Amino acid sequence: MSSPVEALVNREYKYGFVTDIEQDTAAVGLSEDTVRFISKRKNEPEWLLEWRLKAYRRWLTMTHEPTWANIHHEPIDYQAISYYSAPKSQKPLGSLDEVDPKLLETYAKLGIPLSEQKLLAGVAVDAIFDSVSVGTTFKATLAKSGVIFCSFGEAVQEHPELVQKYLGSVVPASDNFFAALNAAVFSDGSFVYIPKGVRCPMELSTYFRINAANTGQFERTLIVADEGAHVSYLEGCTAPKRDENQLHAAVVELVALDGATIKYSTVQNWYAGDENGVGGIYNFVTKRGKAMRGSKISWTQVETGSAITWKYPSVILQGDDSIGEFYSVAVVNGMQQADTGTKMIHIGARTKSTVVSKGISAGRGQNSYRGQVKMLPKAHGSRNYTQCDSMLIGNRCGAHTFPYIDVQNSTSDVEHEASTSKIGEDQIFYCKQRGMNTENAISVIVNGFCKEVFRELPMEFAVEAQKLLGISLEGSVG
Amino acid sequence: MALLEITDLHATAGDTEILKGISLSIGAGEVHAIMGPNGSGKSTLAQVLAGHPAYTVTSGTVTFDGKDLLDMETEERAHAGMFLAFQYPVEIPGVTNAYFLRPSYNAIQKARGLEELDPMEFLDLLEERLKLVEWGPEIMERAVNFGFSGGEKKRNEILQMAVLEPRLAVLDETDSGLDIDALRIVAKGVNALRRPDSATLLVTHYQRLLDYIVPDRVHVLAGGRIVKSGGKELALELEARGYEWLTGEAGAA
Numbered sequence: 001m002s003s004p005v006e007a008l009v010n011r012e013y014k015y016g017f018v019t020d021i022e023q024d025t026a027a028v029g030l031s032e033d034t035v036r037f038i039s040k041r042k043n044e045p046e047w048l049l050e051w052r053l054k055a056y057r058r059w060l061t062m063t064h065e066p067t068w069a070n071i072h073h074e075p076i077d078y079q080a081i082s083y084y085s086a087p088k089s090q091k092p093l094g095s096l097d098e099v100d101p102k103l104l105e106t107y108a109k110l111g112i113p114l115s116e117q118k119l120l121a122g123v124a125v126d127a128i129f130d131s132v133s134v135g136t137t138f139k140a141t142l143a144k145s146g147v148i149f150c151s152f153g154e155a156v157q158e159h160p161e162l163v164q165k166y167l168g169s170v171v172p173a174s175d176n177f178f179a180a181l182n183a184a185v186f187s188d189g190s191f192v193y194i195p196k197g198v199r200c201p202m203e204l205s206t207y208f209r210i211n212a213a214n215t216g217q218f219e220r221t222l223i224v225a226d227e228g229a230h231v232s233y234l235e236g237c238t239a240p241k242r243d244e245n246q247l248h249a250a251v252v253e254l255v256a257l258d259g260a261t262i263k264y265s266t267v268q269n270w271y272a273g274d275e276n277g278v279g280g281i282y283n284f285v286t287k288r289g290k291a292m293r294g295s296k297i298s299w300t301q302v303e304t305g306s307a308i309t310w311k312y313p314s315v316i317l318q319g320d321d322s323i324g325e326f327y328s329v330a331v332v333n334g335m336q337q338a339d340t341g342t343k344m345i346h347i348g349a350r351t352k353s354t355v356v357s358k359g360i361s362a363g364r365g366q367n368s369y370r371g372q373v374k375m376l377p378k379a380h381g382s383r384n385y386t387q388c389d390s391m392l393i394g395n396r397c398g399a400h401t402f403p404y405i406d407v408q409n410s411t412s413d414v415e416h417e418a419s420t421s422k423i424g425e426d427q428i429f430y431c432k433q434r435g436m437n438t439e440n441a442i443s444v445i446v447n448g449f450c451k452e453v454f455r456e457l458p459m460e461f462a463v464e465a466q467k468l469l470g471i472s473l474e475g476s477v478g
Numbered sequence: 479m480a481l482l483e484i485t486d487l488h489a490t491a492g493d494t495e496i497l498k499g500i501s502l503s504i505g506a507g508e509v510h511a512i513m514g515p516n517g518s519g520k521s522t523l524a525q526v527l528a529g530h531p532a533y534t535v536t537s538g539t540v541t542f543d544g545k546d547l548l549d550m551e552t553e554e555r556a557h558a559g560m561f562l563a564f565q566y567p568v569e570i571p572g573v574t575n576a577y578f579l580r581p582s583y584n585a586i587q588k589a590r591g592l593e594e595l596d597p598m599e600f601l602d603l604l605e606e607r608l609k610l611v612e613w614g615p616e617i618m619e620r621a622v623n624f625g626f627s628g629g630e631k632k633r634n635e636i637l638q639m640a641v642l643e644p645r646l647a648v649l650d651e652t653d654s655g656l657d658i659d660a661l662r663i664v665a666k667g668v669n670a671l672r673r674p675d676s677a678t679l680l681v682t683h684y685q686r687l688l689d690y691i692v693p694d695r696v697h698v699l700a701g702g703r704i705v706k707s708g709g710k711e712l713a714l715e716l717e718a719r720g721y722e723w724l725t726g727e728a729g730a731a
Contacts, residue, residue, distance in 0.1 A: 419571075424568070427570055429531065430564065430567075430570070431570075431578075432552040433552055433556055433562050434556060434582035434585075434638065434642065435553055435557055435582045435583070436553060436581055437551075437553050437585070440581055444570075444573055444578060444581055447573075448570060448572035448621070449571070
């Protein structure tokens with residue numbers, strides 16, 4: 001009898017199809033001309049082009065990617081990538097009715113119908129296809145509450161004052177190698193503004209789809225919740241199955257002004273490559289929020305895809321009494337590598353942060369938690385609680401934990417708990433003896449392990465995430 | 479016809495033959511006890527009946543309720559009504575007892591063509607079964623066997639048995655590590671769950687358990703074979719004389 005925990009991997013990635021659509025793609029390679037090309041295509045104002053060029057020049061001085069992460073890959077040839085690709089049929093700012101039927105079909109196949117009648121009630125969607133937004137739903141409904149939810153490109157045209165005020169205010173263009181690259185070549189993304197005191201009447205969501213080959217996706221999301229505002233935002237991602245690695249270097253900036261709440265949830269399911277590590281997305285993402293007085297920023301992420309994940313959704317707890325949260329499930333299977341975690345930077349007094357990280361490693365996957373908690377001198381009476389649990393499935397995977405704790409005052413508390421466990425054949429046998437089949441057994445064990453994170457997700461997403469986890473680990477036991 | 483019919487069963491773990499020809503017949507409504515020294519193959523027999531992947535059946539047959547038990551997957555045996563109370567119940571951190579038992583219960587119900595229960599209905603069922611092991615509802619929110627004492631783990635096995643209502647309960651040294659109160663609760667549970675159409679196989683070292691759960695038949699396992707069978711008085715004799723006089727007969731070490 002084959003051992004259930006030995007025969008690893010071989011799952012189907014059901015979002016691996018390619019949409020056959022004519023695309024307008026920039027020539028391969030990166031130079032100032034590429035940056036100008038993108039900016040021109042998007043009809044951007046001069047200040048934004050200047051901002052991009054400054055970022056590009058800064059990026060040129062950064063000779064290589066950060067090397068501190070526990071990930072390994074061949075050098076990325078930035079001149080071999082195309083930095084812009086858009087469906088040809090896509091008119092700028094086109095209404096949903098004008099969206100190419102092929103695109104609608106693509107999203108329907110992904111389970112994201114873009115027709116408002118068919119959508120989940122209460123969820124507005126911005127659909128990003130390669131470099132551009134192809135449509136945003138429920139814009140009119142949202143506008144009634146004063147909520148702005150549109151593509152980044154549209155925001156630049158329609159609300160330049162807001163974009164200019166907040167762009168780069170949390171993640172400066174010079175922040176790191178990938179953030180600088182993104183600032184130079186970002187093509188689209190979502191923009192959200194919730195006015196003072198408004199509780200956004202529906203969940204907002206962006207669905208990112210990479211389609212074109214040899215292109216990178218560099219989107220930028222900016223969410224501003226004005227004083228006392230409240231918003232819950234969801235993000236999902238998929239890409240076709242390809243033998244080449246594709247680069248995804250996104251930036252997300254959250255601004256929570258006094259008393260505001262931003263809840264940001266991600267279900268990341270980029271193509272992970274095959275069981276030998278061929279293909280898959282390189283996901284190098286900078287996500288950060290700035291929390292002003294009495295505000296709250298909460299990140300929840302379920303990461304199951306990508307060949308490489310490099311991602312640390314962070315919160316700068318700038319205002320007194322602000323709150324930061326990070327709930328994460330990261331799954332690696334096959335040859336996937338994940339180096340993910342968070343930074344909680346406590347600046348204000350009585351600030352609080354909670355970190356719950358669940359790492360699951362199967363196949364030959366390597367999963368690293370990397371977290372920084374910093375209490376600055378004026379963060380009097382602040383608290384952090386970190387819980388970091390790892391689960392191993394099989395004998396060839398790895399789990400690693402890299403906590404960094406820096407406390408610069410004497411009145412703050414920092415707590416870090418960590419555990420590592422292994423799904424044993426004994427656990428599976430036990431579940432089977434009670435009547436469950438192997439897949440159910442793994443799902444029960446893994447979902448139990450991830451429960452604290454899943455309950456932070458909005459309902460529809462929680463169900464989706466549980467299913468996704470099942471698919472990701474399918475075949476991880478034989 | 480017997481509910482469980484084991485005929486000349488041989489099984490190995492790796493290259494080592496552990497069961498060397500076991501034959502045993504248990505009728506509906508009966509309680510049998512298997513006793514014997516350490517290493518005689520008692521627990522192996524229990525694990526083989528449940529289909530543990532570490533063991534390979536090399537020859538012999540096992541018929542359960544007229545069906546070929548050895549041809550079934552572990553979960554199919556559970557669906558058919560076979561339950562193993564583990565000698566070492568497995569811990570599953572993060573998974574509450576309630577969360578663990580409902581999919582188990584529903585998988586078995588479904589396989590039998592019976593109604594599956596939603597979480598609310600299932601909680602009602604659980605609350606009722608908890609009484610049997612003298613536990614309050616708070617146990618349902620604790621992770622399966624995680625941080626349980628040895629006695630609590632065994633009690634939890636009986637709770638699971640009470641929920642899943644097996645037709646054949648194999649209790650693998652459920653009495654070991656129990657204090658007298660826990661032993662009483664466990665025995666009470668097992669006795670309460672006896673039905674005319676179900677059977678119980680007790681695997682135990684000690685006669686003590688058999689004061690509480692009275693067996694119809696007692697078998698002595700030594701060196702992978704049943705070397706002696708008798709009525710409940712055999713257990714008392716073993717208590718008094720030990721196993722040596724029998725293991726000598728079997729020619730085992």
